[in-house]
Amino acid sequence: xxxxxxxxxxxxxxxxxxxxxxxxxxxxxxxxxxxxxxxxxxxxxxxxxxxxxxxxxxxxxxxxxxxxxxxxxxxxxxxxxxxxxxxxxxxxxxxxxxxxxxxxxxxxxxxxxxxxxxxxxxxxxxxxxxxxxxxxxxxxxxxxxxxxxxxxxxxxxxxxxxxxxxxxxxxxxxxxxxxxxxxxxxxxxxxxxxxxxxxxxxxxxxxxxxxxxxxxxxxxxxxxxxxxxxxxxxxxxxxxxxxxxxxxxxxxxxxxxxxxxxxxxxxxxxxxxxxxxxxxxxxxxxxxxxxxxxxxxxxxxxxxxxxxxxxxxxxxxxxxxxxxxxxxxxxxxxxxxxxxxxxxxxxxxxxxxxxxxxxxxxxxxxxxxxxxxxxxxxxxxxxxxxxxxxxxxxxxxxxxxxxxxxxxxxxxxxxxxxxxxxxxxxxxxxxxxxxxxxxxxxxxxxxxxxxxxxxxxxxxxxxxxxxxxxxxxxxxxxxxxxxxx
Amino acid sequence: xxxxxxxxxxxxxxxxxxxxxxxxxxxxxxxxxxxxxxxxxxxxxxxxxxxxxxxxxxxxxxxxxxxxxxxxxxxxxxxxxxxxxxxxxxxxxxxxxxxxxxxxxxxxxxxxxxxxxxxxxxxxxxxxxxxxxxxxxxxxxxxxxxxxxxxxxxxxxxxxxxxxxxxxxxxxxxxxxxxxxxxxxxxxxxxxxxxxxxxxxxxxxxxxxxxxxxxxxxxxxxxxxxxxxxxxxxxxxxxxxxxxxxxxxxxxxxxxxxxxxxxxxxxxxxxxxxxxxxxxxxxxxxxxxxxxxxxxxxxxxxxxxxxxxxxxxxxxxxxxxxxxxxxxxxxxxxxxxxxxxxxxxxxxxxxxxxxxxxxxxxxxxxxxxxxxxxxxxxxxxxxxxxxxxxxxxxxxxxxxxxxxxxxxxxxxxxxxxxxxxxxxxxxxxxxxxxxxxxxxxxxxxxxx
Numbered sequence: 001x002x003x004x005x006x007x008x009x010x011x012x013x014x015x016x017x018x019x020x021x022x023x024x025x026x027x028x029x030x031x032x033x034x035x036x037x038x039x040x041x042x043x044x045x046x047x048x049x050x051x052x053x054x055x056x057x058x059x060x061x062x063x064x065x066x067x068x069x070x071x072x073x074x075x076x077x078x079x080x081x082x083x084x085x086x087x088x089x090x091x092x093x094x095x096x097x098x099x100x101x102x103x104x105x106x107x108x109x110x111x112x113x114x115x116x117x118x119x120x121x122x123x124x125x126x127x128x129x130x131x132x133x134x135x136x137x138x139x140x141x142x143x144x145x146x147x148x149x150x151x152x153x154x155x156x157x158x159x160x161x162x163x164x165x166x167x168x169x170x171x172x173x174x175x176x177x178x179x180x181x182x183x184x185x186x187x188x189x190x191x192x193x194x195x196x197x198x199x200x201x202x203x204x205x206x207x208x209x210x211x212x213x214x215x216x217x218x219x220x221x222x223x224x225x226x227x228x229x230x231x232x233x234x235x236x237x238x239x240x241x242x243x244x245x246x247x248x249x250x251x252x253x254x255x256x257x258x259x260x261x262x263x264x265x266x267x268x269x270x271x272x273x274x275x276x277x278x279x280x281x282x283x284x285x286x287x288x289x290x291x292x293x294x295x296x297x298x299x300x301x302x303x304x305x306x307x308x309x310x311x312x313x314x315x316x317x318x319x320x321x322x323x324x325x326x327x328x329x330x331x332x333x334x335x336x337x338x339x340x341x342x343x344x345x346x347x348x349x350x351x352x353x354x355x356x357x358x359x360x361x362x363x364x365x366x367x368x369x370x371x372x373x374x375x376x377x378x379x380x381x382x383x384x385x386x387x388x389x390x391x392x393x394x395x396x397x398x399x400x401x402x403x404x405x406x407x408x409x410x411x412x413x414x415x416x417x418x419x420x421x422x423x424x425x426x427x428x429x430x431x432x433x434x435x436x437x438x439x440x441x442x443x444x445x446x447x448x449x450x451x452x453x454x455x456x457x458x459x460x461x462x463x464x465x466x467x468x469x470x471x472x473x474x475x476x477x478x479x480x481x482x483x484x485x
Numbered sequence: 486x487x488x489x490x491x492x493x494x495x496x497x498x499x500x501x502x503x504x505x506x507x508x509x510x511x512x513x514x515x516x517x518x519x520x521x522x523x524x525x526x527x528x529x530x531x532x533x534x535x536x537x538x539x540x541x542x543x544x545x546x547x548x549x550x551x552x553x554x555x556x557x558x559x560x561x562x563x564x565x566x567x568x569x570x571x572x573x574x575x576x577x578x579x580x581x582x583x584x585x586x587x588x589x590x591x592x593x594x595x596x597x598x599x600x601x602x603x604x605x606x607x608x609x610x611x612x613x614x615x616x617x618x619x620x621x622x623x624x625x626x627x628x629x630x631x632x633x634x635x636x637x638x639x640x641x642x643x644x645x646x647x648x649x650x651x652x653x654x655x656x657x658x659x660x661x662x663x664x665x666x667x668x669x670x671x672x673x674x675x676x677x678x679x680x681x682x683x684x685x686x687x688x689x690x691x692x693x694x695x696x697x698x699x700x701x702x703x704x705x706x707x708x709x710x711x712x713x714x715x716x717x718x719x720x721x722x723x724x725x726x727x728x729x730x731x732x733x734x735x736x737x738x739x740x741x742x743x744x745x746x747x748x749x750x751x752x753x754x755x756x757x758x759x760x761x762x763x764x765x766x767x768x769x770x771x772x773x774x775x776x777x778x779x780x781x782x783x784x785x786x787x788x789x790x791x792x793x794x795x796x797x798x799x800x801x802x803x804x805x806x807x808x809x810x811x812x813x814x815x816x817x818x819x820x821x822x823x824x825x826x827x828x829x830x831x832x833x834x835x836x837x838x839x840x841x842x843x844x845x846x847x848x849x850x851x852x853x854x855x856x857x858x859x860x861x862x863x864x865x866x867x868x869x870x871x872x873x874x875x876x877x878x879x880x881x882x883x884x885x886x887x888x889x890x891x892x893x894x895x896x897x898x899x900x901x902x903x904x905x906x907x908x909x910x911x912x913x914x915x916x917x918x919x920x921x922x923x924x925x926x927x928x929x930x931x932x933x
Contacts, residue, residue, distance in 0.1 A: 006789075007595070009595070009598070009599060009602075010599055010828050011599075011602065014831075017833070018831060019829075019830065019831045019833050019834040020566070020568065020828070020829040020830070020831065020834075021566040021568070021829050021830060021834055023564075023830075023834060023837050023838060023841065023914065024841070024914065024917075026840075026841060026844055026845075027917055027918040028844065028845065028848045028918050028921075029848075030844060031844060031847050031848075034843055034844070034847055035703070035732075035733075035843070035866050035868075037866065038703050038733065038734075038866050039707065039733070039734035039739065040732060040733060040734055041731075041732065041733065041734050041735060041738075043832070044606055044607065044731060044832050044835065044836065045606060046602075046606050047603070047606050047607075047827075047831065047832035047835065048827075048828050048831055048832065049831040049832050049833065050828065050831060052568060052829070055568055055572070055825065055828055055829050056568060056571075056572065058828075059572040059575075059578075059596075059825060060572070060575070062591070062592035062595055062596060063572075063575045063577035063578050063592050064577060064592065065589075065590075065591035065592040065595075066577040066578065066581050066589065066590055066591070066592035066593055067581060067586070067589035067590065068576055068577050068578075068579075068580040068581040069576075069580040069581070070576030070577070070579075070580045071576075071577070074582060076582055076585075079582055081582055082488075083488055084579065084580055085488055087533050087536060087537065089574070089579070090537070091536070091537065091540045093570075093574075094540065094541075094544055095550065096541075096544030096545065096547050096550065097540075097544060097547070097756065097757065098754035098755065098756050099549065099550055099754065099755060100547055100549045100550075100755055100756070100757040101549065101554055101556040101560055101562065101755050101757075101892070102560050102755065102757050102758030102759075103556055103558060103560070103895055104549045104552075104554075104556065104757075104892065105887065105892070107548075108547065108548045108549045108552070109547055109549065109757065110546045110547065111543040111544050111545065111546030111547040112543075112547055112757050114543055114546065115540075115543050122527055122528075125525055125526055125527060126525060126527070137618035137619065137622070137759070137760075137816075138618065138812075138813065138814040138815070139813065139814060140801070140811045140812055140813045140814070141618060141622075141811075141812075143811065144811055148656065148660065151660055160660075171802075172800075172801040172802040172803070172804075172805045172808070172813075173801050173802075173811050173813050175801075175805040175806035176801035176804075176805060176806055176808045176810070176811035177811045178806065179806035179807075179808075179811075180629075180657075180660075180661075180810070180811055181660050182660035182661050182662070185805075185806045222514070223514040223515055225514055225515070225516055227519070228516070228518075228519065251515075253521065253524070253525055254512055254515065254520065254521060255515050255519050255520050255521055256519075256521065259519040259521075260519055268814075270814065274488070276579045276580050276818075277580065277581065277582050277583070277814070278578070278579060278580075278581075278817050278818025278819075278821075279578060279581045279582070279583065279584065279590075279593040279596075279817040279818055279821065280582070280583035280584065280593070280615070280778065280814060280815055280816075280817030280818075281583075281616070281760075281814045281815045281816045281817045281818060281819070282759070282760035282814075282815075282816050282817075282818060282819055283814040298656075319656055320652050320653070320655055320656035321621070321649060321652040321653050321656055322622075322653060322656055322657075323618060323619060323621055323622055323653065323759075324559060324619045324620060324621040324622075324647075324649045324650070324653070324747070324758060324759075324761065325560070325649070325757070325758025325759060326757070326758050326759070327758070327759055328759040328760040329756050329757040329758055329759045329760075330756050330759070330760060331759075331760060333540070337536055337540065339527065339529065340528060340529045340530075340531045340536055340539065341488075341529060341530060341531055341533075341536055342487055342488075342529060342530055343527060343528065343529030343530030343531070344524040344525040344526070344527040344529070345524060345530065346487040346529070346530050347525060347527065348524065348525075349487050349489060350487060350488075350489065352508045352511075353489050353491050353496075353508075355508070355511045355512065356491070356496065356499055356500070356503075356508055356511065357491070357499075359503050359511055360499045360502060360503060363502055363503045363504070364502065375514070376511075376513065376514045378511070378512075378514070399586070400588065403586065403588055403589055408582075408586065408589065409586060413585070413802050414802065428487075428488075428489050428491070429488050429489065429490065430490070431490035431491065431495075432490075432491060432495045432498075432499070458786065460588050460589075463588040463589055464588070464589075464591050465587070465588055465591060465785040465789055465791040466588070466785040466786040466787050466789070467588065467785060467786045468587045468588060468783050468784070468785050468786075468791045468792075468793050469783045469784055469785070469786075470587075470783065470793050470795065472783050472784065473781040473782065473783035473793045473795040474781070474795050474796055474797075474798070477772065477779075477781050477795060477796060478781055478782040478783075479598075479601055479612050479613075479772070479779055479780070479781050479782075479795075480598070480601050480602040480605045480611075480612070480613070481598070481599070481602045
């Protein structure tokens with residue numbers, strides 16, 4: 001990476017008359033009077049005009065300003081930033097998959113439907129659930145879909161109920177999804193282990209509670225060992241257990257949400273199943289359910305009969321559609337390819353090494369960074385800046401300094417129950433060398449906190465831009481380029 | 486294959502450092518009674534060649550590639566320049582996370598900023614977000630946003646809005662106590678203005694319409710904007726074929742308050758329905774109610790320009806249940822493709838593309854309606870899609886065309902029972918004169 005070239009906005013290097021592609025000429029007689037009674041535009045004011053060389057250099061230079069998994073370690077907790085196998089991209093790019101119109105007649109898309117149905121079945125096996133919809137576009141979309149299924153069930157049984165219980169350690173999408181589904185959120189306080197207290201749950205769990213949303217292992221990386229008792233308390237009052245499956249990378253092949261008495265969960269194919277994050281999507285958030293919620297799944301569902309696949313829209317109890325067509329099809333292919341490449345033994349090893357790597361990091365940094373909860377953790381662990389705070393250094397400073405070491409920082413924005421959080425999830429695809437680089441950098445930063453406060457406060461120093469003023473960005477929003485007069 | 490770079494020797498040493506003797510012990514927090522006693526019943530592991538063969542074989546069971554297609558209706562077949570695939574498949578674009586650490590994400594953030602600018606220029610509005618899942622969820626987010634702005638519980642939705650978009654709106658709104666009223670269409674295929682006037686009242690928060698609508702007909706947005714604004718309601722316009730924006734007056738200039746839609750046409754392959762690209766733009770006074778991520782310009786500690794995700798107090802990770810939307814991961818890489826696509830075509834290229842679509846559709850419309858028995862169903866002006874009426878049920882005609890290797894158009898009968906004899910036909914720049922003539926000849930033979 002050469003940081004000396006400042007890459008302008010494309011609009012700033014535009015000059016009239018250029019284009020980077022040659023389109024065909026009109027091969028029919030031109031009609032002159034088309035749309036004479038419709039308001040038309042003469043121009044697209046400000047739209048860029050550049051050549052192909054300029055396009056290629058522009059995006060190549062922009063790409064080089066990005067940190068990415070292909071470059072290095074990405075310890076973002078709860079994000080499961082594992083390596084993205086390249087063969088999966090090759091498969092998803094095959095013309096036989098990219099060229100199909102979604103409303104093509106069924107008999108022309110049998111290959112696609114077979115692959116989707118296969119993925120559904122494999123996800124059922126991995127989760128121990130009975131049925132899957134692949135339609136949701138991302139994790140949060142899956143949460144919303146799952147909550148809609150729960151609401152549809154309760155409504156069909158006479159009362160949609162009012163509340164959804166969510167632990168205070170949960171990711172922000174949980175309360176937001178419950179709210180968009182028309183529910184009022186009640187927060188459950190975590191106990192000293194960082195998990196759900198059965199007593200508190202039993203107090204809050206009434207016949208007006210539609211569901212408990214639980215992340216397991218939770219955002220601290222701690223497994224809710226009482227999950228079956230938790231489920232029993234919820235079920236006794238006629239409620240459902242919704243599981244946020246964001247942390248499935250800690251469980252796959254070891255245990256299953258189905259065994260934990262979970263009624264519905266979403267999966268993040270862009271986490272556990274290795275599909276690339278793309279700088280913020282596309283993801284894919286399939287939802288898996290027990291039989292009791294199956295009638296409410298979004299339409300269409302894929303059915304198989306005698307080796308022929310069919311899309312069934314005739315589902316009177318269905319919540320309806322949550323998205324156009326059938327979901328993020330190409331993302332599904334990548335996830336399926338990943339599962340098939342791993343096989344059952346590989347999937348189990350994936351989980352084991354993810355948990356091993358996490359515990360290796362935890363052990364190596366314990367004592368240097370503060371660990372608020374000392375419960376055993378699985379795939380991730382949450383340190384805080386408490387020790388470094390004594391020297392005036394925050395988790396933000398630590399994170400920004402990590403950038404100077406060529407490493408991506410951990411998650412800082414949650415869980416809200418750990419002040420100054422540094423939430424670390426290494427995944428199974430990091431080598432010992434990369435783990436050790438991170439450990440050494442974290443140790444060095446701790447030393448710097450004592451010896452050279454200013455170095456941390458003003459970090460990063462060697463990135464393309466220095467620390468950015470986020471307050472100004474929000475106070476005086478500049479959200480688009482505009483032509484200067 | 487397991488993509489795991491930890492050797493047995495590594496494992497042993499790491500376990501020693503942790504102070505345990507087996508990986509098993511790390512899972513002691515999971516109660517024995519819910520642990521799996523055997524391996525999952527999954528196929529594999531497959532070698533890389535076997536994996537590719539597996540997908541090749543299934544791919545061959547798809548036969549749509551052997552057909553000449555005139556399908557559209559929310560998913561469009563457009564030419565994609567090679568540079569789009571080439572640049573978008575760089576690992577630095579494919580494999581980063583959401584740009585929460587802006588100092589090492591300036592590439593992604595500048596791309597989003599450029600994308601937002603391009604969407605503003607095309608829609609004629611002030612502000613755009615970084616993306617939404619697709620056009621259908623964009624439409625649902627638009628009505629929820631209008632409801633937040635106006636705090637009125639009545640939403641008007643055009644009946645000639647894409648049926649799938651309407652279905653998603655129903656799914657999203659039914660749990661929130663919102664009333665959705667459908668506005669009928671007239672003989673032109675446009676929103677029936679009398680029906681609209683009769684339905685608009687002081688309890689209405691928004692009229693959501695599509696233009697060109699599901700019948701391909703361009704709506705009179707100026708009149709719709711005037712009518713809705715007279716009743717203090719918002720006009721939200723859905724665009725499912727955004728190539729039209731390069732030729733038709735920008736909806737924002739005609740009075741639209743919110744423009745949302747599907748940008749699959751901009752450099753994303755059909756891909757059997759996804760991933761696609763939702764977008765949303767609005768007037769600046771509504772920015773605090775806009776859902777989704779937004780990139781903004783700022784400066785770094787040395788005063789240099791840089792970009793960050795901003796206005797995040799609207800979002801779930803700050804506001805939790807009070808957020809404008811629960812959206813988190815969106816369609817960033819799809820927005821990247823669209824940005825490369827639009828900047829590659831540029832001003833003149835996109836204008837020419839729109840003109841080619843308009844001309845080709847007009848040619849196809851003229852030729853197809855010259856066949857005895859084939860009539861144009863709606864009189865309103867069209868861009869690159871139109872509805873034709875046939876002497877028999879379209880399903881039957883469609884079957885016969887399929888036997889001749891042609892996917893002639895989308896059936897409308899299941900969504901509009903009165904239109905069983907009609908089909909929606911889409912023509913883009915990929916349809917050469919020869920292809921259109923082939924269709925005309927085949928249809929002539931089928932109807933003879």
